[in-house]
Amino acid sequence: MDGAFDDRDGTIWMDGTLVDWREAKVHVLTHGLHYASSVFEGERCYNGTIFKGHEHSQRLIRSAELIDMELPYTAEEIDAAKDDMLKANGWTDAYVRAVAFRGSGQDMGVSAARNPVRLVVAGWQWGNYYGDAKMKGAKLDISKWKRPSPETIPSQAKAAGLYMICTMSKHAAEAKGCSDAMMFDYRGYVAEATGANIFFVKDGEVHTPTADCFLNGLTRQTVLQMLHERGVTVHERHIMPEELEGFEQCWLTGTAAEVTPVGQIGDYSFEVGQMTRDIAEAYEKLVRS
Known part of the structure; x- marks a missing residue:
């Protein structure tokens, strides 16, 4: 699937109706465009089944609630919308994007209580997010932007506005020849990448930042469960920047x-070791099982 995202063949689900891809439009005075009153989910469909699809639908509803927005659909109805979109496009393997936002209405200021909440479900065929880094290891920059305090944002919402500094960080990283950037949090602890959680290995044990000011990803939770099932010791804790030098993977x-x-992260190098390869291979098998 090639070309600009607004000029492709296919079908998109919008507010209960399947529409032609090029006709899936909103007005320029849509509240979500001006004030980021929007939440979304990114999901992958493998062999005709969306991995943890219902959990993603539930999280979309929770994210909306966290930004004071009530979705007019249940999780089951969102599940059905995703299935309808995939079937309409004839896809069994695809990336799925559900996005809910405040649309155009009587309000066009910060307040938007009288505006309708809209839901769109689209999808596309997408390979490795980091390209060949999936095999040889991604190269990460270190962002100048920090994940903010949960006292300033709804940090457990997958909300569009929270990704502004992620976009800026990824652009800066790509300009340096990197795939992505690692971010610290407001306290100076290691947090995450711009759109992914992070894990480290040292002496056969795993260390991962405590998800207390950034999204506790569903893939993160899945991998944690996989590690526990394998008897691997996992430390969910605050990680200081100077510890990066001592991690092996x-x-x-x-x-x-x-x-x-x-x-690589900044000046720190890591091997693509056995535990990393094992977890990556086991995850591939799990999502396709």
């Missing part, structure tokens, strides 16, 4: 990223 997790090895 590193990987990222996310619906788009899946499990991607990291070979």
